[in-house]
Amino acid sequence: MQIPTLGATLAALVLVSSAGADVESDLRTVLNFGPRVTGTAANEQARGYLEAQFRALGYDTRREAFSYPRFDDLGSDLRQGNQTLSGRALEGSTGGEVRARAVRVPGTGTPEDFRAVNVRGLIAVVQRGQLSFLQKAKNAQAAGAAGLIIINSEAKELQGRFGERLALPALAVTSTTGAALRDGQEIQLRVRVRDGEVRGVNVVAFKSGVSRPEVLFGAHMDSVFRAPGANDNLSGTVAVMELARRTVNTPLAARSYFVLFDGEEDGLRGSRAFVKDHPALVQGLRTMFNFDMVGVNVSPLNVTGERLLVETAKQVAGLPGSFPAEGGSDQVPFDQAGVPTLFFHRGLDANYHQPGDVLADPALIRATVDAALGIVDVVLKTPVPAGR
Known part of the structure; x- marks a missing residue:
């Protein structure tokens, strides 16, 4: 407005x-x-x-x-081709921009799920559910991901938090935005945050x-x-x-x-x-x-x-x-x-x-x-x- x-x-x-x-x-x-x-x-x-x-x-x-x-989100989003898709930084995420391929992780982001794909240096895309946001993020870090996107289970903006600070740019998106993400395509993840x-x-x-x-x-x-x-x-x-x-x-x-x-x-x-x-x-x-x-x-x-x-x-x-x-x-x-x-x-x-x-x-x-x-x-x- x-x-x-x-x-x-x-x-x-x-x-x-x-x-x-x-x-x-x-x-x-x-x-x-x-x-x-x-x-x-x-x-x-x-x-x-x-x-x-x-x-x-x-x-x-x-x-x-x-x-x-x-913790404030100053306007985070991601770009896929000519599209700019909105999202919201997960509280506790570090700020930063990552340009890399998006990799869909099967399941809900357990260690076993991450072992099924290669996310090293890439942007992991994980579905919400079963595990806490923090555990998903730690599993992504352990697998070497450069960034993380968590897809909500419904078409609503997700306001999530880790509960502690992590050196990983992480964005939450709606189920609609998640459906638009194409596996294997290069995207640009932009997480802009401020602690104060x-x-x-x-x-x-x-x-x-x-x-x-x-x-x-x-x-x-x-x-x-x-x-x-x-x-x-x-x-x-x-x-x-x-x-x-x-x-x-x-x-x-x-x-x-x-x-x-x-x-x-x-x-x-x-x-x-x-x-x-x-x-x-x-x-x-x-x-x-x-x-x-x-x-x-x-x-x-x-x-x-x-x-x-x-x-x-x-x-x-x-x-x-x-x-x-x-x-x-x-x-x-x-x-x-x-x-x-x-x-x-x-x-x-x-x-x-x-x-x-x-x-x-x-x-x-x-x-x-x-x-x-x-x-x-x-x-x-x-x-x-x-x-x-």
Whole structure:
């Protein structure tokens, strides 16, 4: 997607803010920035827009920065004749360019499979499955391969990692790209990678004077490489913004924090930083509600979390739910810190982490907010359990 200029972005912020933003305009505006990978210009543009919306509602905001190491693909691919085929570097791969014949390795890349062909000085092409990416790569190295291509089992981009650094350029490709590779033809493998520090920034919104909230509504605003992230997780981000809009002139706003976490896709980095940096605040929370992938109706809205919260969600909103807390989203660090959490989600849709993640249903987002407001109202009217 095309990224607007700073001037165009500022103009859009003023236009949307003055016109009165809603779920639809939030979705439309932020999606226009493109994939919101932590540390990118699009990520910052989205943060600026969302921060402006909080402020236009009368909330104070603050930015909380943190940093962490990350492996980045800077645009890897391979060339076969006049064709350029896309791929993604496997995390832990070394960068480099290799021009050599492609050799299809039978099976899934076991040592026996590599012994059946000669890959010395050539580019080994291996199917995904059975062995870990790391073991396939080590087997390729032992056989003398100059490069490695791993073909996914489906027509989706593969984001794989070795778990350690290897001196081997390695690329993951879709099943479609793999089918186009011709055995024995010379190709050019181009792996462009970078290891370095990434700066993430959380946005915290609150009413003036609120320093010890009882409720924290959270969602991650970042997405993955090449994925515009409409459902994952602009849907959750917009749900938090809609909660802030609906509660701005109610007592609930004076008891709440609204937090947009960065770096979730890189390992819950933003929520972990928040929990680490605010131990007293976190211990004072009665609950943390997290919203992730609530804009596509893969399955009915579901909740997981602390037993009493799940039971309340079932009784108040008729939601299916389970406990203990599950999932790999931003509620996890809060749950680990002893905070009762409730995780709202609708399942993984077909475009999860894909370039096709461009749609989220405003009606589903609003329904999620309706449910959350009904549940939190009951939670705050319930006496605090002993020990909390």
